[in-house]
Structure formats: structure tokens, C-alpha cells
Amino acid sequence: MWLGALLFSASVILNISLLWNHKYFGFDRSYLEENLSWSRRAALEAEAVASVNCSGHGRAYLDGTSSEEDDHAEKWKLPVCECNTCYGGSDCSQFFHDCAADVDSGDPLFLEPFWMKHAASSAVLVTGWHRMSYSFPDKSSVSQELEKHIRRMHAVAKNAITHDKYIIFGGGSTQLLGAAVYALSMNLSSPASVVAATPFYPLYEVQTEFFQTVRFEFDGDASALKKYADNVIEFVTSPNNPDGNLRRPVSNGTPIYDHAYYWPHFTAIPAPSDQDLMIFTLSKLTGHAGSRFGWAFVKDKEVYDRMTRYISLAEMGISREAQLRALQLVKAILRSDNNGAEIFDFGMGKMRDRWRRLNDVVSLSTRFTLQKIPVRFCNFFQKLREPSPAYAWVKCEREEDGNCTSVLRAANIIGRAGSVFNAEDRYVRLSLLKSDDDFDLLVYRLRQLIVDEGVDPKII
Amino acid sequence: MWLGALLFSASVILNISLLWNHKYFGFDRSYLEENLSWSRRAALEAEAVASVNCSGHGRAYLDGTSSEEDDHAEKWKLPVCECNTCYGGSDCSQFFHDCAADVDSGDPLFLEPFWMKHAASSAVLVTGWHRMSYSFPDKSSVSQELEKHIRRMHAVAKNAITHDKYIIFGGGSTQLLGAAVYALSMNLSSPASVVAATPFYPLYEVQTEFFQTVRFEFDGDASALKKYADNVIEFVTSPNNPDGNLRRPVSNGTPIYDHAYYWPHFTAIPAPSDQDLMIFTLSKLTGHAGSRFGWAFVKDKEVYDRMTRYISLAEMGISREAQLRALQLVKAILRSDNNGAEIFDFGMGKMRDRWRRLNDVVSLSTRFTLQKIPVRFCNFFQKLREPSPAYAWVKCEREEDGNCTSVLRAANIIGRAGSVFNAEDRYVRLSLLKSDDDFDLLVYRLRQLIVDEGVDPKII
Numbered sequence: 017m018w019l020g021a022l023l024f025s026a027s028v029i030l031n032i033s034l035l036w037n038h039k040y041f042g043f044d045r046s047y048l049e050e051n052l053s054w055s056r057r058a059a060l061e062a063e064a065v066a067s068v069n070c071s072g073h074g075r076a077y078l079d080g081t082s083s084e085e086d087d088h089a090e091k092w093k094l095p096v097c098e099c100n101t102c103y104g105g106s107d108c109s110q111f112f113h114d115c116a117a118d119v120d121s122g123d124p125l126f127l128e129p130f131w132m133k134h135a136a137s138s139a140v141l142v143t144g145w146h147r148m149s150y151s152f153p154d155k156s157s158v159s160q161e162l163e164k165h166i167r168r169m170h171a172v173a174k175n176a177i178t179h180d181k182y183i184i185f186g187g188g189s190t191q192l193l194g195a196a197v198y199a200l201s202m203n204l205s206s207p208a209s210v211v212a213a214t215p216f217y218p219l220y221e222v223q224t225e226f227f228q229t230v231r232f233e234f235d236g237d238a239s240a241l242k243k244y245a246d247n248v249i250e251f252v253t254s255p256n257n258p259d260g261n262l263r264r265p266v267s268n269g270t271p272i273y274d275h276a277y278y279w280p281h282f283t284a285i286p287a288p289s290d291q292d293l294m295i296f297t298l299s300k301l302t303g304h305a306g307s308r309f310g311w312a313f314v315k316d317k318e319v320y321d322r323m324t325r326y327i328s329l330a331e332m333g334i335s336r337e338a339q340l341r342a343l344q345l346v347k348a349i350l351r352s353d354n355n356g357a358e359i360f361d362f363g364m365g366k367m368r369d370r371w372r373r374l375n376d377v378v379s380l381s382t383r384f385t386l387q388k389i390p391v392r393f394c395n396f397f398q399k400l401r402e403p404s405p406a407y408a409w410v411k412c413e414r415e416e417d418g419n420c421t422s423v424l425r426a427a428n429i430i431g432r433a434g435s436v437f438n439a440e441d442r443y444v445r446l447s448l449l450k451s452d453d454d455f456d457l458l459v460y461r462l463r464q465l466i467v468d469e470g471v472d473p474k475i476i
Numbered sequence: 477m478w479l480g481a482l483l484f485s486a487s488v489i490l491n492i493s494l495l496w497n498h499k500y501f502g503f504d505r506s507y508l509e510e511n512l513s514w515s516r517r518a519a520l521e522a523e524a525v526a527s528v529n530c531s532g533h534g535r536a537y538l539d540g541t542s543s544e545e546d547d548h549a550e551k552w553k554l555p556v557c558e559c560n561t562c563y564g565g566s567d568c569s570q571f572f573h574d575c576a577a578d579v580d581s582g583d584p585l586f587l588e589p590f591w592m593k594h595a596a597s598s599a600v601l602v603t604g605w606h607r608m609s610y611s612f613p614d615k616s617s618v619s620q621e622l623e624k625h626i627r628r629m630h631a632v633a634k635n636a637i638t639h640d641k642y643i644i645f646g647g648g649s650t651q652l653l654g655a656a657v658y659a660l661s662m663n664l665s666s667p668a669s670v671v672a673a674t675p676f677y678p679l680y681e682v683q684t685e686f687f688q689t690v691r692f693e694f695d696g697d698a699s700a701l702k703k704y705a706d707n708v709i710e711f712v713t714s715p716n717n718p719d720g721n722l723r724r725p726v727s728n729g730t731p732i733y734d735h736a737y738y739w740p741h742f743t744a745i746p747a748p749s750d751q752d753l754m755i756f757t758l759s760k761l762t763g764h765a766g767s768r769f770g771w772a773f774v775k776d777k778e779v780y781d782r783m784t785r786y787i788s789l790a791e792m793g794i795s796r797e798a799q800l801r802a803l804q805l806v807k808a809i810l811r812s813d814n815n816g817a818e819i820f821d822f823g824m825g826k827m828r829d830r831w832r833r834l835n836d837v838v839s840l841s842t843r844f845t846l847q848k849i850p851v852r853f854c855n856f857f858q859k860l861r862e863p864s865p866a867y868a869w870v871k872c873e874r875e876e877d878g879n880c881t882s883v884l885r886a887a888n889i890i891g892r893a894g895s896v897f898n899a900e901d902r903y904v905r906l907s908l909l910k911s912d913d914d915f916d917l918l919v920y921r922l923r924q925l926i927v928d929e930g931v932d933p934k935i936i
Contacts, residue, residue: 052512054526054595055519062515062601077607078600079621079800098613123609131604135514138605140538141522142801144591144598144808147537147766149583153558157766161539187647187791194790198687219789226789227658230688306607306617306796329679329686330654330790331647336766337797340539341602348604 055141062139065095073453074099074108100453116428117457118450122257122406125451126370127303130362137348140341147336157333158185165346166311169301170288172349172356174396175278177290181313182320185334186327189276189297189310194223195330196272196293196312197249199322201231203270204247209235212251213266215258215409215437217274220251237438238266245269255283258437258445259387260405262286276300281363282406284392292316300406302345302359309338360396367404370448370455374408377459380475381466385411408446420444427465429458515601522599525555533913534559534568560913576888577917578910582717582866585911586830587763590822597808600801607796617793618645625806626771629761630748632809632816634856635738637750641773642780645794646787649736649757649770654683655790656732656753656772657709659782661691663730664707669695672711673726675718675869675897677734680711697898698726705729715743718897718905719847720865722746736760741823742866744852752776760866762805762819769798820856827864830908830915834868837919840935841926845871868906880904887925889918 052059061078068076080095083106099108102115131138151157163183170176186192201208210224214237224234235241238250248269254262255277262283265271273291277283279301297310314320327333352358378386389403410431412420421433421444434443448455467473512519521538528536540555543566559568562575591598611617623643630636646652661668670684674697684694695701698710708729714722715737722743725731733754737743739761757770774780787793812818838846849863870891872880881893881904894903908915927933 052516052519052523055522055599055601056512057596058599058601059512059515059519062603063512066514066603075605078603079607079619079803081621121610123611125608128605128608131608134604136517139515139518139601139603141515141518141599141601142797142804143522143526143538144594144805145535145588147539148585148588148591148763150581150765151583159539161541187795190789191791223789226785227687228690230690303608305610308791308793308795325686329650329683331651331768332765333768335647335768335795335798337602337801338795341797343539344602345604 058141061092066135068094068097069107070097070099071103071107071109073103073111100451102457103453114428115457116425116430117454117461118430119447119454119458120430120432122305122447122449124299124303124305124449125454126366126449127359127363128451130359131303131345134348134352137351138345140344142337142340146340150332157328158183159336159339159343162339162343162346165343165350168350169346169356173279173285173360174288175280175285176275176294176296176313177288178313181294181315182317184312184314184320184323184327185339186310186312187331187334188299188305188308189274189295190219190223190308191327191330192295192310192312192323193220193251193272193274194227195323195326196295196319197224197232198229198326199319200249200270200272200293201229202322204232204249206231208232209241209245209248209269210251211235211238211241211248211267211269212253213238213263215256215434215439215443216251217253217257218436218438221438238269241267241269254278254289255405258407258432258443259409260389260403260407261387277406279363280360280394280396281367282404284394284401285396286392287395293319298342298345302342302349304341304345307338307341309334309342357396364397364401364404367406367448368402371402371404371408373459374448374462377462377466378408378410380471381469383412383414383417383466383469385413387411406447406449408448410444410446412442412444418442424465427461427468429461429465518601521552526595528554528557529567530557530559531563531567531569533563533571560911562917563913574888575917576885576890577914577921578890579907579914579918580890580892582765582907582909584759584763584765584909586826586909586915587819587823588911590819591763591805594808594812597811598805600804602797602800606800610792617788618643619796619799619803622799622803622806625803625810628810629806629816633739633745633820634748635740635745636735636754636756636773637748638773641754641775642777644772644774644780644783644787645799646770646772647791647794648759648765648768649734649755650679650683650768651787651790652755652770652772652783653680653711653732653734654687655783655786656755656779657684657692658689658786659779660709660730660732660753661689662782664692664709666691668692669701669705669708669729670711671695671698671701671708671727671729672713673698673723675716675894675899675903676711677713677717678896678898681898698729701727701729714738714749715865718867718892718903719869720849720863720867721847737866739823740820740854740856741827742864744854744861745856746852747855753779758802758805762802762809764801764805767798767801769794769802817856824857824861824864827866827908828862831862831864831868833915833919834908834922837922837926838868838870840931841929843872843874843877843926843929845873847871866907866909868908870904870906872902872904878902884925887921887928889921889925 065076065078074097076095082093083096097108101118102112104110167178170178212220221234248267250265250267250269250271252265252271253274273294275294276297292315294313299305349359350356387409394401417423419441431444431446434441525536525538534557536555542553543556557568561578562572564570627638630638672680681694708727710725710727710729710731712725712731713734733751735754736757752775754773759765809819810816847869854861877883879901891904891906894901
């Protein structure tokens with residue numbers, strides 16, 4: 017009797033889902049009337065992992081470690097919870113009270129709830145025989161479908177003119193930054209000077225110096241150059257990491273536009289960018305930093321060819337798994353509410369709320385200030401909009417607080433020192449991109465610090 | 477009535493599969509008594525794509541293009557067949573008779589049938605929120621589970637001693653070759669000489685020269701060096717690409733062992749390799765060239781640290797999707813028949829049969845010869861075994877056939893010229909790794925060529 021009821025319920029659920037699927041799928045319905053076969057194990061494993069209870073303060077992953085030792089790999093075991101910073105215990109329910117608010121890295125976990133909500137449309141099943149070859153049918157290592165969907169994505173975001181430019185995929189924007197410098201340096205006499213205006217993203221310097229090529233070297237702050245210096249390549253980070261401001265070149269060198277943060281989540285979009293070399297990354301659009309997937313739009317055929325050759329000789333193109341997943345994520349975005357704008361509504365809303373909360377606290381202090389970002393008209397939202405930057409660029413105003421990172425560290429907050437960005441250590445960068453747990457703890461610790469400053473806790 | 481029967485059948489299938497799953501899964505059965513929910517769409521799409529009929533001469537992929545234009549991305553459409561070389565038509569049933577046998581690239585598609593057979597154990601479902609972070613819980617970008625499973629894989633293959641070495645993941649072996657040269661050059665005065673014994677894999681030279689670092693330069697054939705040359709880094713490719721022979725260093729420089737082909741598929745394993753720096757790639761173990769996933773074992777901590785930093789500054793670690801898939805593939809291998817040795821039985825069997833067929837044809841000719849590979853004792857199979865190389869290294873014996881690539885090209889066979897490997901153009905490399913269609917066509921075209929030479933077609 018009980019079994020019969022279960023069977024009937026399962027059938028009803030199955031058929032509702034088949035009907036739903038038929039509305040969604042655009043092909044032969046008879047297929048769907050059969051049951052799943054070989055894909056079932058992978059789907060069950062994924063759902064089992066998703067159902068592991070980590071109390072909302074952590075997550076289990078399919079490739080996580082298991083609590084039981086399994087040296088013979090015979091049975092699949094459920095992986096354990098991986099807890100957010102400051103949480104522990106087997107179900108992440110334990111909070112460590114003295115733990116520091118770690119807002120050092122730009123890990124974009126604020127978008128994770130968006131993907132939990134879109135579980136069905138963002139999942140992708142990779143078969144054992146998926147894309148084993150070195151190349152796609154057109155002999156390239158670039159998925160045409162992904163390229164097409166990325167261009168559509170920019171059309172929705174209204175943040176870039178793409179139709180008249182080539183596209184290149186890279187291992188995150190990281191690899192494309194290196195490829196771009198390399199390709200541009202070929203038109204210059206050696207060694208080219210690579211510069212960026214202070215404060216700047218430290219990877220530009222570290223990467224350029226590490227690889228020690230004969231063709232270029234890092235030359236520091238772009239503002240320090242003579243206006244008509246020869247032989248210059250300038251990284252123009254817009255919006256800027258760490259301070260979130262929109263930027264233009266300050267030298268007359270060839271610009272590389274690092275547009276990692278040029279999405280409605282983080283900034284007003286005054287107009288679609290139409291530069292000759294623009295670099296974007298999945299990491300800051302969808303939050304998938306771990307995928308190591310970025311793309312560049314390039315106007316000039318010769319620069320495009322050199323960058324493509326760079327990626328090819330570095331690793332023969334970008335992982336087909338990363339490309340397939342990026343495609344599924346972009347498809348899920350394009351199919352979401354508000355004609356594909358849902359992720360921007362979500363991302364901007366979350367980042368704006370965080371910025372407001374942070375300002376509410378910091379504005380009570382005379383010891384700390386935050387960067388100013390103007391209210392601007394946004395081409396995407398079609399209205400004036402508040403700031404929603406990826407990072408707070410905090411300044412310690414007291415003369416004795418020359419090392420702002422240490423001041424915050426003493427208050428149990430881990431930020432990234434100004435000197436890392438070629439600025440004074442009176443500045444510190446705090447990431448606003450991480451999980452709600454990380455952000456909440458940051459605000460809590462800042463409140464404590466400001467109460468210690470003498471501000472009445474009741475008004476905070 | 478019809479609906480009732482359908483519902484009942486679906487329920488029965490569902491429950492049989494649930495029972496099977498319980499045997500396999502090692503956790504709470506109650507979960508499995510529920511139906512799949514959000515994972516269902518991804519699983520159905522994958523099965524629908526797999527069911528596209530391409531006549532055994534092609535395949536449809538989840539990220540392939542669709543026959544219908546779909547500018548609004550509202551409904552998912554079935555992708556079209558991508559046909560093997562020389563096949564066409566919407567279901568790949570059309571054979572193009574004058575088409576050339578293209579055996580230029582090392583695309584390892586000979587392993588595809590293995591993965592079709594292991595469809596269930598090799599499939600993996602990636603959730604929208606899988607591993608969004610830059611790092612794993614240990615702050616690295618390396619999956620501990622994958623590392624553990626790769627070490628087990630080597631224990632099964634008996635081809636490497638790994639327990640006393642660090643492991644590094646890279647974008648294919650390609651990226652690790654660059655990282656290894658970089659790391660080793662730091663202990664030498666600049667510029668270090670990078671060498672390899674002729675004939676050698678061309679990427680060593682092209683990659684080293686392209687990146688134009690101040691620390692090293694390519695110096696050609698290792699055999700041409702003075703025996704005690706200073707400052708040398710030698711690529712030791714064993715088995716060698718193109719000729720399949722096991723190699724030792726020929727200089728007194730620091731060796732980088734490129735063990736891409738050191739698997740029982742392609743060679744006898746005289747003993748597990750125990751070198752200080754050994755590079756492997758998923759491409760030649762499982763056939764997944766498109767994943768761009770390789771790994772290196774490194775004995776020295778300093779070299780390991782530098783290689784890790786190289787990968788980190790190049791692209792901040794390897795795609796989590798590629799790592800997850802590699803893990804699933806290695807798990808599928810370890811769980812397969814014969815205690816995880818099934819892929820070696822399959823791979824060796826297929827490559828040995830191809831080598832036999834090729835020899836049967838070429839041995840009738842006086843115009844062409846193949847490289848000699850000795851019969852050797854294999855530590856893995858525990859017996860003497862025939863050769864099963866990845867490539868044929870063909871020599872044109874007639875004096876007038878100085879350009880062997882052109883001779884074969886005239887017979888509608890596309891190989892890779894000897895000069896690409898720093899050897900004479902009297903040699904040409906033919907890939908034996910591709911699909912059955914490619915190999916069958918190669919043998920067919922070679923037969924025609926040898927009949928033209930005057931050999932009686934009846935004895936071929």
C-alpha cells in the first residue's frame with residue numbers, strides 16, 4: 017500500500033516534470049517519455065551533495081573529501097561540509113567568536129545565492145566523451161556557441177560594442193593581460209614600458225616582472241611618465257581595482273582596458289565601451305572565479321592573431337569543460353527574468369546594499385573614510401544610480417595611523433595593504449565581494465572599532 | 477488507460493534504477509526514494525544530445541550549433557552532428573571518396589569508444605554553484621581528491637614512483653613544459669640552453685622561442701652539444717614523439733622528463749619512472765586533449781614552488797571544471813574492470829592492432845619503412861609485449877623521395893613533415909591516435925600507394 021502510494025507519487029512528479037520539460041525543450045517529445053539511463057548516477061550524486069546540510073554557513077562539493085577513508089574507490093561517499101571563514105563543526109553550525117573578518121581576497125561569492133536560485137537552468141552534465149579533441153570543427157579551440165552567447169550578454173548589459181571586434185578566450189583575465197602586453201609589445205621597440213596609474217591592481221607588475229621577457233618591463237606609475245613618452249603600454253582599469261572609479265588613460269601609450277568590473281553589478285555604465293582592446297572575466301560577471309575563464313575583444317587583426325598564438329603556445333586553448341560551463345551559465349542568465357537582466361538587478365542590489373551598510377557605519381567615524389564615487393547616469397538601468405563598488409578603499413585619517421592595515425588587523429579585520437597597490441599604507445582595500453557571512457562579520461567588527469573610537473553604540 | 481500503463485512502466489523503471497543505485501551509493505537510502513528535481517533538465521539534455529544519430533561517423537555535442545537559428549535563446553535546441561573527417565551530410569552517412577586521410581594531429585580519439593562504454597561512470601553533473609571560489613579549503617588551487625586519485629592511477633599503471641614527490645597541475649602538459657624550463661633556469665646563469673635530441677616534439681622550440689625570456693633560449697639538438705656543456709636543460713621525451721622509443725638524456729644538463737606517452741597504451745613500461753621532474757597529461761592517458769589538463773611530479777621543493785608560482789601568475793591555477801572532470805574520469809578508470817587496468821587493456825589492444833595492420837601493409841613495400849621498436853618486457857603486463865606506438869615515423873627509402881610528406885600527400889595522406897621535428901624531410905610522422913575512421917582511411921590509402929608501387933593487390 018505504502019509502496020503503491022510512493023510509486024504513484026513518483027509517477028505524478030515524473031509526469032509533471034515531463035510536461036514542464038516539453039514546454040521547455042524544443043524537440044521530439046517521445047524521447048522524454050522514456051526514463052533517464054546512464055545520466056542518472058551523475059544527477060543523483062549532484063543532488064545528494066547539494067542536500068548535505070551545512071547550516072547555511074558552508075557547502076559540500078562533489079569533489080570534496082569524504083569523512084570516511086576510502087582507499088579502494090569502490091563506493092562513492094558523500095563529501096563533508098566546507099565551512100565559510102569563522103564557521104566550523106561537521107555541519108558548519110559553530111561560530112568562532114574571536115575569528116577575524118577576512119576581506120582580503122576578491123572572491124566573488126556574493127553571487128552564489130543567484131546560482132542556488134537558478135539551480136535547474138545552470139546545471140550542466142558533462143559526458144565522458146564530451147569534446148575530447150584538441151579542436152572544434154572550425155579547427156579553433158574556441159566554442160562558437162559560447163562566443164555568440166557572450167556577445168548577446170554584452171548586448172543585454174549594454175557595456176561593450178562587440179560586433180566589430182575579434183574575441184579571444186583565456187585562462188581568466190589573468191592570462192589575457194599577459195597575452196595583451198605581449199602582443200602589443202611587438203609593435204614597439206624593446207623593451208616596452210608597461211605602466212598603470214596608482215593605485216593599481218598588483219598583478220600587472222608581478223606578472224610582467226616574473227616572466228622576464230626581453231620585450232617589455234614594468235615601469236610603475238603611469239602618472240609619473242612624461243606625457244609623450246615613447247614605447248608605452250598602459251593598463252587602464254575601469255572601474256579601478258581598488259577604488260572603483262571609472263578611468264581613462266593618463267599616458268599617450270597603447271591602452272589595455274581591463275574591464276573586469278565594468279558590469280552593472282559594480283558601476284554605472286555611462287556608455288558601452290568601444291575600445292580597441294578590452295578584457296573581461298567570468299569571475300566578476302557570474303562569480304565563477306574558480307573557472308579561470310576570461311575573454312578579450314580586439315579590434316586589430318594582427319594583435320588578435322598574436323594573442324591567439326600566445327594562448328595556443330601557452331596551453332593550446334582553454335579547457336572545453338570551462339567553456340561548456342561558461343556557456344551554460346551565460347545561457348541561464350539570458351533566460352532569466354527581466355530579459356536576462358536579473359543577474360544585474362541581483363548583483364547591483366546586493367552590492368549597493370553592502371555599500372550603504374558600510375557607509376552607515378564608517379560615516380560615524382572620524383578615524384576612517386571611504387573613497388567617493390559619484391552618482392552617475394547608467395545606460396543599463398536608464399537612471400541615476402548609487403555606487404555599488406567591489407571594494408572599499410579605506411583611508412586612516414589620523415596621523416599616527418600610518419599603517420591602516422595594522423589598525424584594522426588589531427580590530428580583527430584582514431584587508432589588503434595600500435602598498436600592494438603602489439599607494440600609501442594609510443590606505444587599505446576591503447573586499448565587498450565575498451559571502452554574506454564575511455560581509456556581516458566585517459560590518460560587526462567595524463562597528464566595534466568605531467564604538468571604541470567613542471561613538472555612541474546606540475546610534476550605529 | 478495508455479497513460480496509466482505509461483505511469484506504471486515509468487515507476488517500475490524508476491524503482492529498479494533506485495535499487496541499483498542503492499547498491500552503488502554508500503549513503504542514506506531515503507534520499508534516493510525521492511525523484512530528481514533540478515538536475516533533471518541537464519541530464520535530459522545530455523541524453524538527448526547523446527541520442528542524436530550520426531551514423532557512427534560523427535557526434536553531436538551539448539555545445540554544438542543547432543540547425544535552427546535561435547536568436548532569443550528561449551528554447552534549447554538539439555545540436556547538429558559534427559562529422560569525422562571525410563564524412564558529411566546531416567547524419568554523417570555520406571563518405572567523400574576523394575578526401576585525404578588526415579593523420580597529421582595527435583588527437584587521441586582512439587579512446588572515445590572506451591568512454592562510450594563507460595557512459596554512466598564517467599558522466600559528471602556540474603552545479604551552478606560548484607567551486608566558485610579562487611581556492612580550495614587549503615587555500616590552494618589544487619583538488620586534493622584529484623591529486624590522490626592521480627597517484628592511485630600511477631600505482632595501477634606501475635609507470636611512476638610518486639609518493640616522494642610534489643604534484644603540480646597545469647593547462648595540459650604544454651603549460652607545465654614552460655613552467656619547468658622557467659623554474660630550472662633560475663638555478664643556472666643566463667641564458668640557459670634548452671635542448672632536445674633530434675627528432676623532437678616541435679613545441680619545445682616554438683614555445684621557448686616565442687616567449688622570449690631573458691633566462692633561457694632554445695639551442696637545438698642535444699646530441700650536438702659538447703658532453704660537458706654548462707647551463708643546459710634537456711627535454712627527455714620518453715617514449716619519444718615522433719618515433720616512440722624510450723629515451724635517456726644525451727647531455728649532462730638538467731632533464732625534464734616528458735612522459736606524455738609513458739602509459740601501457742603506447743609502450744612497454746620497463747620500470748616505474750623515478751625522475752626528479754616528470755610531466756604527464758590527461759590527453760594521452762584518457763584521450764581528453766580538449767580538457768587541457770596535465771600534471772607534473774617534482775622532487776625538489778624549490779623547483780616545485782617556482783613552477784607553482786608560474787602557474788599562479790599565468791592564470792591563477794587550473795579550471796575547477798577541468799579538475800572535476802579529470803577526477804570523474806580517473807575514478808571511472810579506477811572502478812573499471814581488472815582492478816582499474818581496463819583502459820590499458822583497451823588502449824594497448826587498439827594501438828597494437830593498428831601497428832600490426834600498418835606493418836602488414838608497409839612491410840610489402842620497398843619504398844617505405846617504419847621505425848623499429850624492440851619487443852620488451854613490460855612491468856605492467858608482466859610479459860614481453862609487442863610495440864603499440866602513438867605515431868608511425870615513416871622513412872621514404874628511394875633517393876628521389878627526399879620529401880616524403882609530398883610523396884604521401886600525392887597519395888592523399890596528410891602527415892607531418894620530418895623537418896618539423898628537426899629531422900630530414902625524408903621522414904614523416906603519421907598519427908595512429910585518431911578515430912577508427914581516420915586510421916581505416918590511412919590504411920586504405922597506403923594500400924593503394926603500395927599497389928601503385930607494383931605489389932600484387934591480392935597479397936595485401
